Amino acid sequence: MNAPLSRLPRLFIISSGFEHLDSAGLSLRQAAAIKDSGPVMFQLREKGLDAARLLSLAARLRAELEPSGSLLLVNERADIALAAGAEGVHLPESCCPVATIRSAFPGLLAGQSVHSVKAARDAGKSGVDYLLFGPVFATPSKERYGPPQGLDELEQVCEAVAVPVYAVGGITPERSYACIERGAWGVAAISPFLDPGSMPSTIETFRSFLPS
């Protein structure tokens, strides 16, 4: 389903990456916690899980996310996304050519992570529905991508592409507004959402800094 781009949710939640380490179904508890929180983008990014377990988790998440109208994106694996009934696939920068994924899986939304203005420009031309750009701010989980890119780079990326851009890396509710000012469509994060108990209020706080 290709939702109108202007209507993609502004808040983009990325799963913990800990599902393979006895996290007792954290992503399912996260999904259950946001039932009444309105739509978000939810990326299932669990590189430690094999495909069989990813599919079964994705299918259960799809059901849990239904009431909030959230969109489920499966990291990298369009096959698992399709089999699970997810709305889309989120591609890493080093992935199959986006155009081939688009034509092979026409029913899926396709987004991509990019880490430079050039990569963003290339991805923007390849037919993605949205981009995730970062790390905008310093963040331990993205240290391998080098120093933070900063708001100026974010602004350049947003100017360079016509698709919605989500800022990622060190995102807090307070920093969200600065990202939007620089042209981001929304913001993405892992760590603010690791406690399902506080998720509804965290999401509400984020929303207060984001356009409706």
Add this chain to the structure above:
Amino acid sequence: MTLPHRFLCVITDDIHNPVELAQMALAGGARMLQLRRKSASGRELFEWAVRIQELCRAHEALFIVNDRVDIAIAMKADGVHLGQEDLPAAAARAMLGPDAILGVSASNVDEAVKAREDGADYIGLGHIFPTRSKDKPVPPLGTAAIGEVRKAVGLPVVAIGGIDPENVTEVMKAGASGIAVISAVAGAQNPSAAARHLVQRIWQ
């Protein structure tokens, strides 16, 4: 697409360049190439897959992708091979359509029967002999399992695990339609010669 008769399938290893390995394996008479490298990025796998597929076409061999149904569909491989921890075979078959080759790993009759019900075209049965490729939690099946599985499911059985030129004859006599190897070709000094030797033994 149909499987060849009495064939060698060469699976890429985690060390050597998969395209170069494929080239040498095909020159040695392999009729099926399987691209498998769990640590590779999607882009690497896609690029290798496109080039190996071209080589396979030129040699009239089949090209299948391990685990990554998305990549197989995106670059139009001949098929996929799935382990028990990969996507369920039925889900893969639904996405691949009826013409793609679907192989499923099994280590007993129950898994093989399930694989057939889910749309598998062949069973990758193993490990037949002791193998160093992976630490295996179960003892080797032995060649008698090949006949049992073949009889139970009626699908071609491709034997895998510790197969070498010395035991190929026993494997084929037991009812295998083909053999699949990783290190016996990928780890050989001369992969072409190693493949050729195995192919000769398959037909003896």
